[in-house]
Structure formats: structure tokens, C-alpha cells
Amino acid sequence: MARGVSQDVVDELEPARFRRALSHFASGIVVITGTDGGAPIGLTCQSFSSLSLDPPLVLFSVARTSTTWPRIARSGRLVVNILSDVQADVSAAFAVSGGDKFGRVAWRPDDDGLPVLDGTLAHLTGTISGTFDGGDHLIVVTAVSSIVESDPDALPLLYFRSAYHQVVERRDDGAQAD
Numbered sequence: 069m070a071r072g073v074s075q076d077v078v079d080e081l082e083p084a085r086f087r088r089a090l091s092h093f094a095s096g097i098v099v100i101t102g103t104d105g106g107a108p109i110g111l112t113c114q115s116f117s118s119l120s121l122d123p124p125l126v127l128f129s130v131a132r133t134s135t136t137w138p139r140i141a142r143s144g145r146l147v148v149n150i151l152s153d154v155q156a157d158v159s160a161a162f163a164v165s166g167g168d169k170f171g172r173v174a175w176r177p178d179d180d181g182l183p184v185l186d187g188t189l190a191h192l193t194g195t196i197s198g199t200f201d202g203g204d205h206l207i208v209v210t211a212v213s214s215i216v217e218s219d220p221d222a223l224p225l226l227y228f229r230s231a232y233h234q235v236v237e238r239r240d241d242g243a244q245a246d
């Protein structure tokens with residue numbers, strides 16, 4: 069094994085060590101929003117992923133300790149707001165439990181009254197199609213019913229090794245994934 073590289077068996081992993089190892093995987097950041105009795109609610113999520121093109125499905129996982137999630141789940145409808153690189157403060161605002169998360173961010177209700185954050189790259193609106201066991205998290209599958217791409221030139225907010233980062237575009241490589 070290379071010098072400086074250590075290997076742990078999963079059984080012996082401390083949660084903090086596991087979390088640190090997973091932090092090497094970079095991701096974008098979304099804020100999941102919804103309503104409870106007409107009031108806007110939301111939480112920051114890194115665990116968002118595309119799932120299916122036909123039918124259009126996305127997924128994210130949410131901690132069983134989340135106080136916001138059961139309230140969004142009750143309504144069955146949600147918005148996935150994909151944050152841009154200037155929205156680290158928005159991510160932080162929605163990553164706290166309790167308080168007025170919408171007080172410090174710009175947002176508007178969509179035609180159905182669901183809260184949409186301003187300044188994002190895009191947002192997806194959908195209905196919860198399934199919730200599955202994921203250990204101390206729930207895996208939430210959402211059927212997407214509408215999409216809005218707000219700013220095709222904006223760049224995403226990234227989360228990597230427990231810190232926010234920005235994309236640096238490589239111009240020497242034309243490889244594309246599906």
C-alpha cells in the first residue's frame with residue numbers, strides 16, 4: 069500500500085472516519101423546499117442524484133432526525149432548488165434546524181404555491197413517489213413534473229471535504245456522460 073494511505077475495515081469504522089472518507093466525493097448542493105399549512109419550509113441536501121429518465125425520477129436521502137422532512141412529506145410535493153456558486157449562504161441558511169430559514173433568502177411562490185428560491189441554476193418540481201429505508205436516513209424518490217432552467221451560464225455550488233468550492237472548467241477534454 070502507498071505510503072500515507074491507511075485502510076480500515078468497515079466494521080471498525082468510527083462514524084467520524086466514515087464521514088471523512090465520504091467527504092472526498094464532491095457533489096452539488098440542492099435545497100429541498102415545500103410547504104406546511106401554507107408556510108414555506110426547506111432543508112439543504114448534498115445527497116441529491118438523478119435516478120431515471122423515463123419516467124423522470126430523482127432521489128435524495130434525508131436524515132431520520134430532520135424536523136423539516138416529515139412536514140414536506142405530509143404535503144407530498146416538493147421543489148429541488150439547484151444552488152449556484154454564489155449561494156453558499158443559502159445552503160448554510162437551510163442547513164440549520166428551526167428558525168426562519170426563508171427570512172434571509174430571496175424566494176417566490178410558484179403557480180401552485182410551492183416556494184422557489186431565486187438565483188438558482190434550475191429547479192425541479194415533483195411529487196414524492198416512494199420513501200425507502202436507508203439506515204439512519206430515508207431514501208426519497210420523487211417523480212418530476214416540471215423543470216425550470218434559470219441561468220444556463222451560471223456555475224454550480226460544490227461541496228467537497230466539508231467545504232464549499234467552485235467549478236473550474238476543463239477545456240481540454242470533451243468527454244460527456246449521459
Ligand SMILES: Cc1cc2nc3c(=O)[nH]c(=O)nc-3n(C[C@H](O)[C@H](O)[C@H](O)COP(=O)(O)O)c2cc1C
Nearest residue numbers: 111112113114115130131134135136162163164165
Ligand atoms: C452541505 C450540506 C449538505 C447536507 N446534506 C444533507 C442531506 O443530504 N440529507 C440530510 O438529511 N441532511 C443534509 N444536511 C443537513 C441538513 O441540511 C440539516 O440537518 C437540516 O437542515 C436540519 O434541519 P431540519 O431539522 O429543519 O430538517 C446537509 C447540510 C449541509 C451543510
